[in-house]
Amino acid sequence: MDVSADRKLFLGARLKRLRRERGLTQTAMAVDLGVSPSYLNHIERNQRPVSAQLLLRLADAYDVDLRSLGQAGVAGEAELAEVLADPLFQGLDVPRHELVQMVDDAPGAAEALLRLYRAFSEHRDRARAALIDGDEGSAGPSPADWVRDWIQGRANYFPELDGLGETLHASLDPNMTGEGCEALARARLASRHNLTVRIMPAEVMVEWTRRFDPHRRRLLLSETLDPSSRAFAIAYQLALSEHEPELNALADAARAPDAATRSLLKVSLTNTLAAAILMPYAAFQRLAEASGYDIARLQARFSVSYEQVAHRLTTLSRPTARGVPFFLIRVDQAGNVSKRYAAGAFPFARFGGACPRWRLHSAFRTPGRLVTQIIETPDGGRWFTLARTVDRQGATMVSGGHRERYDLAIGLGCELKDAHRLIHARGLDLAAPDVTPIGPACRLCHRHPCAERAAPPVDRPLTVDDWSKSVSPYPFAVG
Numbered sequence: 001m002d003v004s005a006d007r008k009l010f011l012g013a014r015l016k017r018l019r020r021e022r023g024l025t026q027t028a029m030a031v032d033l034g035v036s037p038s039y040l041n042h043i044e045r046n047q048r049p050v051s052a053q054l055l056l057r058l059a060d061a062y063d064v065d066l067r068s069l070g071q072a073g074v075a076g077e078a079e080l081a082e083v084l085a086d087p088l089f090q091g092l093d094v095p096r097h098e099l100v101q102m103v104d105d106a107p108g109a110a111e112a113l114l115r116l117y118r119a120f121s122e123h124r125d126r127a128r129a130a131l132i133d134g135d136e137g138s139a140g141p142s143p144a145d146w147v148r149d150w151i152q153g154r155a156n157y158f159p160e161l162d163g164l165g166e167t168l169h170a171s172l173d174p175n176m177t178g179e180g181c182e183a184l185a186r187a188r189l190a191s192r193h194n195l196t197v198r199i200m201p202a203e204v205m206v207e208w209t210r211r212f213d214p215h216r217r218r219l220l221l222s223e224t225l226d227p228s229s230r231a232f233a234i235a236y237q238l239a240l241s242e243h244e245p246e247l248n249a250l251a252d253a254a255r256a257p258d259a260a261t262r263s264l265l266k267v268s269l270t271n272t273l274a275a276a277i278l279m280p281y282a283a284f285q286r287l288a289e290a291s292g293y294d295i296a297r298l299q300a301r302f303s304v305s306y307e308q309v310a311h312r313l314t315t316l317s318r319p320t321a322r323g324v325p326f327f328l329i330r331v332d333q334a335g336n337v338s339k340r341y342a343a344g345a346f347p348f349a350r351f352g353g354a355c356p357r358w359r360l361h362s363a364f365r366t367p368g369r370l371v372t373q374i375i376e377t378p379d380g381g382r383w384f385t386l387a388r389t390v391d392r393q394g395a396t397m398v399s400g401g402h403r404e405r406y407d408l409a410i411g412l413g414c415e416l417k418d419a420h421r422l423i424h425a426r427g428l429d430l431a432a433p434d435v436t437p438i439g440p441a442c443r444l445c446h447r448h449p450c451a452e453r454a455a456p457p458v459d460r461p462l463t464v465d466d467w468s469k470s471v472s473p474y475p476f477a478v479g
Contacts, residue, residue, distance in 0.1 A: 012046040013105045015058075019044075022062065032061045046105065063319045077103050078379070078440065080110060083117045085444050085458050118145060143261040147268055148340060150254055156341045157317035158272055160250070164243050165276020172277075180303060181278055182231040185238045189219070193241045197234060199223055209393060212237060228305035229393050235274040243273060272315070278304055279312045285321050288313065292423030293324060295370075295386075307390050310412045314341045324418045329354060329411040333364055338408075355438035355445070356452040360411040363387040372424060374416060374433045378446070382435060384425055385413035448478055 019029045026044070030037040033054060042048040058064050080099045084092065102110050172184040189195040197219045205211065205222040210233040212219050219237050221230055240247070247269050256262035279302045291297045298309045307330070316323025327342035331354065354360055359373045371387045389409050416433070419425040439445030442455040449472045456462055456474035463475045 009050045009055075010046040010104070011050050012044040013107055015040075015050070016044045017107065018058075018062065018064065033057045079114055082440065082444050083114060086117070086121075088120075115149075143256075143258075143264045146257065146261050147265045150256075150265065151268060152341065155317055156314050158250075158269070158315075159318065160246070161269065161273045162276050162281040162315075162318065164246065165239075165273055166280040166282060168238070168242060168277050169280040180231075182227075182234055182303070185231070185234045185277070189234070189238055189241065193217075195219060195237070195241065197221065197237075199230075209233070210236070225393065226305070226391070228299075228303060228308060231278060231303060232274055232305075232308065235277045236270055239270050239273040239277060247273065275308065275312050275315075278302055278308070281316070281318060282321060284312060285316050285318070285323050288316070288323055289421075292421065292426070294423045305390070306388060307410055310410050311339075311341070313412065324414045324421055326412055326414050329360065331360060331409050331411070333407060333409075335361070354411070355440070355442075356454065357436055357438045357450070358385070358387075358411070359436075360385070360387045360409055363389050363409045370424065372428075374419075374428075374435050375413075375438045376435045378439055382416035382433075383413045384416050384419035384422065384430075385411060386424055387411050446478075448472065448476065 019026070022029075024032075026040050027037045030040045033040070034057060035054070039048065043050060043054075077096070077099045080102065081096075083089075084094050084099075169181070172181060172188060186197050189197065195217045198221070200220050200222060202222055202224050205220065205224075208220075209222045209225055209229070210219070219234065221233055225233060247266055250269055251262055251266040254262075254265055256265055279298075284298070284302065287298060287301055293313070295306060295309050298304075299306060302309075304312075310326075310328055313323065313326045314328050317325070325342075328339060329337060330339035331337050335354070337354070358375055359371050363369075363371050367389045369388065373385050373387070374382060375385055376382050387409055389407075392407050414422070416430065419428075419430055437447060439447045439450075442453050443458050445453070446457055446460065449470055451471045453472045453474055456476055460476040460478075463477050
């Protein structure tokens with residue numbers, strides 16, 4: 001966190017939230033930090049800035065990552081701007097400084113606004129669909145959105161699951177035989193849980209890639225799964241068999257709005273534990289640092305897929321052994337986003353796709369190859385990114401008996417200031433890089449001109465005339 005002498009930091013709301021999360025009174029926190037309660041009260045009310053000395057005391061007393069205090073919560077300025085760009089708010093013209101103030105001073109209210117807008121937006125979409133289909137829609141956030149936001153609210157970091165995964169991984173191979181984790185997990189399922197694993201033909205499994213038969217104590221896996229996906233499916237079943245009470249407790253504590261959302265959350269948490277079993281935190285983080293975050297090396301060491309490694313890289317937030325704060329996004333060829341996680345603060349568009357200028361999309365033209373790019377977001381942030389296509393797990397056969405491959409793309413990235421730690425950035429001039437400016441979803445983007453623009457910005461009037469043609473299909477008034 002950059003705390004220079006001429007920069008004043010007013011972090012009252014975040015300091016207050018930190019105190020309440022730890023169940024402390026102002027007096028108790030003041031004692032821990034070696035300041036007076038009245039001074040702490042002034043800081044929480046943004047009447048005094050936070051000094052560098054106090055930040056260091058915070059980090060020491062509560063094991064806080066200082067970068068987390070300088071970042072917005074789940075709701076950020078970009079997300080609020082995206083909401084207010086809806087025609088519903090036309091004419092309000094909320095200035096940027098008010099959005100920044102709301103995120104800084106009232107992060108809970110900012111998040112409440114986002115949740116309310118999402119519920120409204122989805123209800124509106126369902127109502128429109130009902131007019132077409134003659135069916136009734138229902139309000140409320142979708143289970144996928146709710147789970148995604150809840151996980152991101154914890155910065156995709158679950159120390160309790162990492163601890164369980166490390167312990168279980170060590171117990172699988174206490175003699176350090178080096179035998180594959182899949183075989184050891186199979187043996188543990190058989191010996192401790194009387195559960196066998198069978199690989200079944202695709203025509204028998206039909207739509208399922210993994211299915212547990214509790215009556216015959218069998219885990220059935222489709223033959224369409226590649227070795228890394230098969231190992232993950234077995235680790236998933238082992239996680240459930242060994243630690244279902246802990247997973248249920250964590251899912252219950254989240255207070256999901258309905259049964260379907262809770263079920264989806266439990267699946268996500270079990271996936272997290274399965275990844276921690278296959279890629280135990282300490283060993284994975286050490287090799288990541290030692291190898292310059294060489295994804296191929298991590299794949300080989302832990303016998304996992306590119307996507308599994310990429311996802312695990314977004315979870316390395318242990319205070320005593322932090323990794324590079326990565327973000328991840330997964331899209332299909334139509335631009336639909338099916339995964340979106342971040343250990344840092346990448347400004348994802350919540351209600352739209354990614355910018356077409358980002359080479360995440362062009363990765364489909366070079367299947368299986370790693371594509372690097374340095375991008376700049378409208379807030380001036382610069383990011384080093386990797387993009388590569390991957391197979392969809394358990395892809396079904398298409399006409400001619402062949403599987404359709406490379407139909408998903410994984411975007412992985414970090415702030416440019418951390419790129420020097422990555423082997424994939426070696427040879428690039430990071431001091432004076434070739435940067436591609438990108439924007440949020442086209443309807444929110446004010447970059448002009450842009451030949452890749454797919455829609456005009458909702459808050460700018462078009463400037464189309466008969467006498468000229470812009471490189472952009474939707475020229476608009478700037479400023």
